[in-house]
Amino acid sequence: MPMRHGDSPDADEPIDSHSDDGVPPQMTMHPSVGYSGMPMHMYPFAGGMIPTPQQLRSKRRQVKNACTNCQKACKKCDDARPCLRCVKYGIAEECIDSQRRERKKGVKRGPYKKRDGKDRADNSPDQESPPAPQTIAIPVATPSTSPPIGAYMTPAVGFPPGFYSQYPPHTGRPGEVPAYFPQFYIAQVPPPQPTADGETPAYPPGFYPAFVPYPQPYPPYMVPHQRPDGQMAMAAYPMYKAPSTGNSSEPGSSSKEQRATARTAGGREEEEEEEEEETGDN
DNA sequence: CTTCTCGGACGTTCAACCCT
């Protein structure tokens, strides 16, 4: 069935997803950290790692199961329930996993193309295989205190100006190469330094005080954010407004959100019924 | 200018097929 394109609310900015069923989080940005405007799977590249145009387009990552709203809108979902998008539109209560239909069985397949298995062994795999993510082999032992470098970790070769500036540069000791880990999980943020007048603690330039390592007891789209004045504010995802506590308005009470809710509330049920019918005859 | 719609590219899954 070609997926019906739907009537869900929209207007999205890119959002991250921590999908992946136990797969170590790849180099995706946590939404609690400022979004750079790049797709979730793209990062600035460290110096010396300027990618070829081909490498620039890294793999798109998908959630395993989009919610029904995102699915109908053909928009990016995430693994959280409610997902960011539903939260944003105030339809969190309608954020449910879509049902995957069962795959057809007994589909006959033509003869396989000859897999030149042995021939392929002759070809230098470097030429055949797609360019691997550029990973620089570092001839320096990883410090024993560091987490093991997994396949998803790419050692960096120095930071170009403006990139990764919120993370401590390597110490510069002779022979030391900064190990690079998924930045949002293991970046070490130095403690705030008291200023000269001893008052407001100041973070080093570029450091963001809201860093919270996983796991954290907040929905993935919020992190506690300590403001310079010492108060805790919710560093919310840009479009998401935390429900105002004072007013009676619930999340999703904005006119736009209400519109969205109303729109999705109607029409969708009948669509779902249709879908169920379709799945039924498999 | 913002928001919505949706075509289609791209990613994921998994049964059929192939190889050892």
Added chain:
DNA sequence: GGGTTGAACGTCCGAGAAGT
């Protein structure tokens, strides 16, 4: 039995249309 292949199915990017 285990690895490989490739089609089915799913996600969601991004351009253009529609709305405000």
